[in-house]
Amino acid sequence: MRVLDADAAVADVADGATVLIGGFGTAGMPFTLIDALVRHGARDLTVVSNNAGNGSTGLAALLAAGQVRRMICSFPRQVDSYVFDDLYRAGKVELEVVPQGNLAERMRAAGAGIGAFFTPTGYGTVLAEGKETREIDGRAYVLEYPLRGDVALIAARRADTAGNLVFHKTARNFGPVMATAATTTIAEVDDVVDAGGIDPEAVVTPGIFVDRVVAVGAEQRIAAREGASA
Amino acid sequence: MTTVESQLRTVEHADRGPLSRDEMAQAIARDIEPGSYVNLGIGQPTLVADHLDGDSGIVLHTENGMLGMGPVARGDAIDPDLVNAGxxxxxxxPGSSYFHHADSFAMMRGGHLDVCVLGAFQVSQRGDLANWHTGAPDAIPAVGGAMDLAVGAKRVFVMMTLFAKDGSSKLVESLTYPVTGLACVSRVYTEHAVFDVGADGVVVRETHGTTVDALRERLPVQVRRLED
Known part of the structure; x- marks a missing residue:
C-alpha cells in the first residue's frame, strides 16, 4: 500500500477502464478521487456505482465532463440526477440497471473468485431476460456473473499504514465490497495512522484489498462534497 | 389487543370511512410481531415506523447497511454519512450496527428479515408485485433494492391505495406493469380493505367504509371472506 496525493493515485487510470465508485447517494462517495479523475481526463469509462450522480459534484461532475460511456447502477433516477438524466435522454451514456443486491453480490463474487452464482432476485422480470435460470429445491433462480473493476475508488474514515480501513456509519455501503473486486483499489480517508493505530478487531477492510490511500482530511472531504473545490 | 393473525372472520367496518394513510400505517404496525427485523420501503411505508411500539423490540433494517435505525435526524443530529434508503x-x-452492501442484501436474500413493507403500482391475486417501473417508454428505469426485498423477506406487506387515479383497481388478476417479483406478496393494506393474497387467491380480512359485497362490484378479482 502506498500513500499518494489524489492526482498521483489516479494517474494510471486508462481510457476505457471499468471504475467501481463507492457511495450511496453522496454518503461514502469519494469526491476527492473523482475530482482527480476529472482532472486526469480518462475517457470512455464504464462506471459501476449504486446511483448515477447527485447535483453537479462527484460522479455527476465525471458524467458532465463526458468521460463516462456506460453506467452500471441500481438506481440512476433521483430528484437531483439531472446531469445523468439529460445525458441518458440525449443518448450520450449507456445504462445497465442491476438490482442493488445483485450489484453488490456480483462484485463480491468477483472479489471472492466465484465464477457465477444463482440468485432468486430478478427471476421473472425484464432484468433477467435472456439469462440462464434453474430451479433448485423448488425455488427459481437466475444465473449472474461477477462484476470486476480495473479500479475501485472508495471513501473510508481512516487507514493505517498497512492499508487497513475503518468506515463511518452508512458511508460504508459498497466500499468494502468494491475494494475486493478491483485490480487497483484506491481509498480516500480522513487520516492515515501508523500500523497498530487501528484495533485489529475493528478493521473492516484488511489492507490486502487496498493498493493506494489518499489522506484527504475531514474538512477537505466535506468541502469536496459541497463542491467547493470544483 | 387482538392480533389480526388470530382472526377467524372477516370484519366489515362499514359505519366509518376509509382508512387514512396514518391509520393504514397503524394497521400494519399492529400486525408486525414483537422482536421482528423489518425493512420499510421508501415513501408511504416509512410512516409505519411512527406507529411501532418502542418496547416491541422491533429492529429496523435499511438496505444501505444498518440495523437499529432510529428516527429521522434533525438539526445538529444530521450526519450526511448516516442516511436511510431514501x-x-x-x-x-442503542444496539445498532453497520455493515457493507453484500451483507445487507444477504440479510434480505438469505431470509433473515421477518417483514418488509413496500409500496406498489399493482399486486396480482397470487401475490405478484409490480412496484419498480411504470413501463412508460420515456421513463428512466431504476430498480434499487426493490427486487431483492420482494424475494427476500419472509413476509412482504404492500401498502397502497386500492384504486389508481383513473379508478382502476391496483389489485389485479395478472400484472400489466413490469414485474418486480413473482408470488412474493402475502398481504395488501389499502384504505378500503386489508387482503391476503397468494396461491389460494384473495381473502378480505377487514373492510373500512365499505363491505365485501360492495368491493366485489369494483374489483376485477374474485375475493373470499375469511370464514368462506
Whole structure:
C-alpha cells in the first residue's frame, strides 16, 4: 500500500477502464478521487456505482465532463440526477440497471473468485431476460456473473499504514465490497495512522484489498462534497 | 389487543370511512410481531415506523447497511454519512450496527428479515408485485433494492391505495406493469380493505367504509371472506 496525493493515485487510470465508485447517494462517495479523475481526463469509462450522480459534484461532475460511456447502477433516477438524466435522454451514456443486491453480490463474487452464482432476485422480470435460470429445491433462480473493476475508488474514515480501513456509519455501503473486486483499489480517508493505530478487531477492510490511500482530511472531504473545490 | 393473525372472520367496518394513510400505517404496525427485523420501503411505508411500539423490540433494517435505525435526524443530529434508503438523514439507536452492501442484501436474500413493507403500482391475486417501473417508454428505469426485498423477506406487506387515479383497481388478476417479483406478496393494506393474497387467491380480512359485497362490484378479482 502506498500513500499518494489524489492526482498521483489516479494517474494510471486508462481510457476505457471499468471504475467501481463507492457511495450511496453522496454518503461514502469519494469526491476527492473523482475530482482527480476529472482532472486526469480518462475517457470512455464504464462506471459501476449504486446511483448515477447527485447535483453537479462527484460522479455527476465525471458524467458532465463526458468521460463516462456506460453506467452500471441500481438506481440512476433521483430528484437531483439531472446531469445523468439529460445525458441518458440525449443518448450520450449507456445504462445497465442491476438490482442493488445483485450489484453488490456480483462484485463480491468477483472479489471472492466465484465464477457465477444463482440468485432468486430478478427471476421473472425484464432484468433477467435472456439469462440462464434453474430451479433448485423448488425455488427459481437466475444465473449472474461477477462484476470486476480495473479500479475501485472508495471513501473510508481512516487507514493505517498497512492499508487497513475503518468506515463511518452508512458511508460504508459498497466500499468494502468494491475494494475486493478491483485490480487497483484506491481509498480516500480522513487520516492515515501508523500500523497498530487501528484495533485489529475493528478493521473492516484488511489492507490486502487496498493498493493506494489518499489522506484527504475531514474538512477537505466535506468541502469536496459541497463542491467547493470544483 | 387482538392480533389480526388470530382472526377467524372477516370484519366489515362499514359505519366509518376509509382508512387514512396514518391509520393504514397503524394497521400494519399492529400486525408486525414483537422482536421482528423489518425493512420499510421508501415513501408511504416509512410512516409505519411512527406507529411501532418502542418496547416491541422491533429492529429496523435499511438496505444501505444498518440495523437499529432510529428516527429521522434533525438539526445538529444530521450526519450526511448516516442516511436511510431514501437518502434522508436518520439516527442510530442503542444496539445498532453497520455493515457493507453484500451483507445487507444477504440479510434480505438469505431470509433473515421477518417483514418488509413496500409500496406498489399493482399486486396480482397470487401475490405478484409490480412496484419498480411504470413501463412508460420515456421513463428512466431504476430498480434499487426493490427486487431483492420482494424475494427476500419472509413476509412482504404492500401498502397502497386500492384504486389508481383513473379508478382502476391496483389489485389485479395478472400484472400489466413490469414485474418486480413473482408470488412474493402475502398481504395488501389499502384504505378500503386489508387482503391476503397468494396461491389460494384473495381473502378480505377487514373492510373500512365499505363491505365485501360492495368491493366485489369494483374489483376485477374474485375475493373470499375469511370464514368462506
Amino acid at each position: 437518502k434522508a438523514p436518520v439516527t442510530e439507536l
